[in-house]
Amino acid sequence: MTNALQAMLSERDWILADGATGTNLFNMGLSSGDAPELWNVEEPEKIKALYSGAVDAGSDLFLTNTFGGNASRLKLHDAQNRVRELNIAAAHLARDIADAEDRPVIVAGSVGPTGEIMEPMGSLTHAIAVEMFHEQAAALKEGGVDVVWVETISAAEEFLAAAEAFKLADIDWCGTMSFDTAGRTMMGLTSSDLVDLVAKIENQPLAFGANCGVGASDLLRTVQGFSARGPVVPLISKGNAGIPKFHDGHIHYDGTPELMADYACLARDSGATIIGGCCGTTPEHLKAMREALETREKGPRPSLETITERLGGFSSAGDGTGEDAAKPERTRRRRRG
Template sequence: MTNALAKMLAERDWILADGATGTNLFNMGLASGDAPELWNVDEPDNIRTLYRNAVNAGSDLFLTNTFGGNASRMKLHGAENRVRELNRVGAALGREIADAAGRPVIVAGSVGPTGEIMAPMGSLTHELAVEMFHEQAEGLKEGGADVLWVETISAPEEYKAAAEAAGLAGMPWCGTMSFDTAGRTMMGVTSAAMAQLVTRLNTPPLAFGANCGVGASDLLRTVLGFADAGAALPLIAKGNAGIPKYHDGHIHYDGTPELMAEYAVLARDCGATIIGGCCGTMPEHLRAMRNALETHDRGPRPTLEQITAALGGFSSALDGTEAAGDAPEPRRGRGGGRRRRDA
């Protein structure tokens, strides 16, 4: 298997990733509580449209519709025995669209959290987590994914398990965590701690970074934290399109295409190489981001004041770099692992 993403990273100053998966699929009729991964088989034309819209909007890399495609999460829908099939088909549909693009486009096999709490706090052992991630990885590999894309992880133990699974599958991978608790993940990981974590893995990622979380401002503050920690690997920024608000019976993200264009340029100036959107990011946002990255030269590192002036204020005064005594406690329970990425 050729490492298409490594080649692109070596040749490009920036790479535009995709936007939201959930927001787009809900607009196509996916019902809340249904498993999007089942649409890989049941509604393949919708998944082709999802992928094609990202490519047509300018994405160089898009994620497969397999975020919750592990045995633990698929068990909730009685589909735990279909993990390999659903991941294979999700990647194969992506391969079809990427190969027809007429330019290099990376198919990134999305791998989300298991939804379980890792031992010793919970019952999920390292061995079982590796087994679940490996099963998913093999399906994505069979379908033709170029790279595994581990995302929205909160616990370092789960990140390590996913890295080991990628090694077992012989797949290159990237990995992001979600920082949504005053500059920390739900399980208390800081940007500096994540930067240190990736250097200690036996199977290091091609790139690492942050996705989802609170808003674009917070995410860029985390990216600056990676850079301050001396990150040597390429950085990923995949922020939400603004802040979610409840309006007319549904969740709406208030980020405009203009705001996401500002975010994309600032993300590159903060040090990110792979730049995309997460929840609420639609094709019109991606087109604006692409245009901004193509028409604006790389600038100096932005200050926190410049970030908030362009994108809005931070959700908290803490950024994960404060003294340990000021840190918020990790949130307990299954809530963090069970959140579905909307990207």
């Protein structure tokens, strides 16, 4: 049976995904350090408002509030035994919103990293990682998501464990990594490395790409790194709404709706099919992105100079795949909003 996202990918030149989860929930009153996933049962109307905000702004696809919904992350809040409950609750709320629309809207079950380091550098074994990802994916599937979506991954080993877990759960999936360290993931992978990794996975994703990272410019340079390799799997671009700045006791992202509209079209022209935002991206940004994608004709692949002129400069001299590969520049680490 054809997956709903697979069908949409076959019919559309671009698909608008959603924006931020964490930063939008903070704006609704979530306190720093609290588990957003608990709001799936404690504040369901706020979670439905989060989902509705994206859908009403024009998103064709949105992620569930389950980024930290695995046993390892929930253990920090003494909720490691509530994986099934919290993920099913998030998926049910999402289905309520998606199914009320008179157009197709895809519900993607968000799966974040475990927060642990895998062997041989850390203590997390492959088997335990697969078990944790499988538990979450099975719950999201039970709750009714169309696809699971692993995001903000930095290690190849964790990406592979997730792919294996999704096969066990018998559910289609997408996957993104975060390239936040001079064009590489925290564990050193480049855009080219991810293309090679995806190519050898038996359980192929419906789409793959990049999310979060440093800023929209850096993310598009990574997307161009993917597309230059000619992958057969559709690409995902989910960039932050500018750069985070601390103001009046809160983290704010400086990207305007106009900047994110430019970003969306540049992402499409760089080879991405699924285009959305990450930290700092609000419904206001999404509305501008949707309008731009609908009204601006597709253009040629933009040069790196064009990207920096429209979106701002890169945080590093290169993306880790060229002459700079041996000497990656230091850059600040990403903080999730």
